[in-house]
Amino acid sequence: MSSQDNQDEVLRWIERVATFCVEEWALSPITGRILGLLMICDPPERSAGQIAETIQASRASLTSNMRFLTTIGLIRKVRVPGDRTTYYRIEDDAWHKVIQRKLDSLGAFGDVADEGMQLAGGAGPRTERIRAAQQALTWLRDIAARNPLKT
Template sequence: MAEPEHDELRAWVEEVATFFAEQYGQPPIAGRILGWLMVCDPPEQSATQIAEAIGASRASLTTNLNLLTSAGLVRRRTGPGARTTYFRVDDDAWPVVVKRRIATLASFADVAERGMDLFGADSARAGRLRAARETFRWMARAFERSDDRDF
């Protein structure tokens, strides 16, 4: 298959930005960085290369690279004695981030359980807490079953 045209690539990167802004409330620039790092060649890019590719300022780029790095989606690397830092999306970034997110969400079942203890598990006030607890327990069970399979 032929390489996509520059405009097609930019449109796809913008689609990623829109998705992450709408679905996760992330700044569009974070989605653009992520989109670009998912498809760029070479896979490791400096901040200057990323800024040029997506048309971003270095200031907003730095803030959003830190956001993506702390989320575990982007990894930074500096070679020995080198002054330039490179960024990349590792092939296993998505499973690691998704598994961590699911585990964090599933742990809310314990918080809901403690809330139920405040009112009594069968009280009317505990109904919403019970629904939350059951939802997050279901998520934990679903995750445990899928954890044995590769993504």
């Protein structure tokens, strides 16, 4: 396999990551491409210019997406001694953070559901719809609590 074939396969995989992020998490395609690239690149650090060139993104859109990913803790800035360039790499526990945030949000829905059931009068079809959502989310949260992620 040639180097170009491998590069094409890597770019297709990055695009698959981007598609997943768009469809499952409503992130922008550029955000997904950044994550995909930083997961698969070697060495694991890339400058903003290298990222923009690889995923063919404008510097302006790249900057806002990099800021978003840095703020939520999925990527971090890396400095190399003697080099003024800022590099970025995906955090080692990035996916643990993503999943933990999702699990935390499931638990937080319990309070919202309790309030909704009180507003709905505690009985009847409205209450049952809310209770069904609460039970499903609680079930998922409890499974995760019994099987915590290892980092």
